[in-house]
Amino acid sequence: MDSEAFQLTLEQEFQMRMMEESAHNMTREEILETLVQVSRLLMVKDNLIRNLLRRCLI
Template sequence: MNFLSFDLSMEQEFEIQKVKQEVQGMSREQALELLLEVSKTLMIKDNLIRDLMKRARI
C-alpha cells in the first residue's frame, strides 16, 4: 500500500456508495444531522492526530 497516496481504497469507495444510498432515503433533517456528526468526528480525528504528533516529538 502506498501511504503517500490520497486516493480512496476499494473498500472506502464501496463504503462511500453504501452511505450515498442510505442518505438518499433520509429526510433533509436526518441528512443534516449526519453531516454535523461526521464533521464533529473529523474534527476529533484532527485533534487526536495533532496531539499524537506533538507527543511523538518529545
C-alpha cells in the same frame, strides 16, 4: 507526497457508495444531523492526530 495517499481504497469506495445510497432514503433533517456528527468526528480525529504528532516530536 505520494498521490496514492489521497486515493480511497476499494473498501472505502464501497463504503462511500453505501453512504450515497442511504442518503437518498434520508430526510433533510437526518442528513443535516449526520453532517454535523461527521464534522464533529473529523474534528476529534484532527485533534487526536495533532496530539499524537506532538507526542512523537517531544
